[in-house]
Amino acid sequence: MAGRKNPFDELEELFERMGRQFESMGDQFGGGGVGWQPGGMSLDVADRGDEFVVTADLPGFEKDDIDISLRGDRLRISAESSAETEAGDEDFLRKERRQQSMSRTLTVPEPVDETGVSAEYKNGVLTVTLPKEMDEDDSHDIEVN
Incomplete structure (x- = not known):
């Protein structure tokens, strides 16, 4: 097995x-x-040379509603929130419920340095920065005179 x-x-x-x-x-x-x-999530993916920057529009969510995971070459962004409001007096009662969820998975085109991944959420826009994995060979050629 x-x-x-x-x-x-x-x-x-x-x-x-x-x-x-x-x-x-x-x-x-x-x-x-x-x-x-x-219910789709709008995404922008930019290749900035040494990193990928993924921008997702997530209006109406709080930072704690968002879950981001990187598994191999797959980046998954999901967000889920629910709210309940109740208003009323002795003659009228109103109760409203709202639930919202979005999810998107994308394949990252090149290997990334998982330890350097960062995310920021501001004004309904999530920005995930994925630094590319650098080559292990940091050597350079030396010219002989």
């Missing part, structure tokens, strides 16, 4: 492939990815 694959890893890969196909369908319809889907 030691050489047997975990079936949940295969299911996760299947969902990832399906997600990528839906994203490309969104591009065909002019939707620009999952933004056309209800």
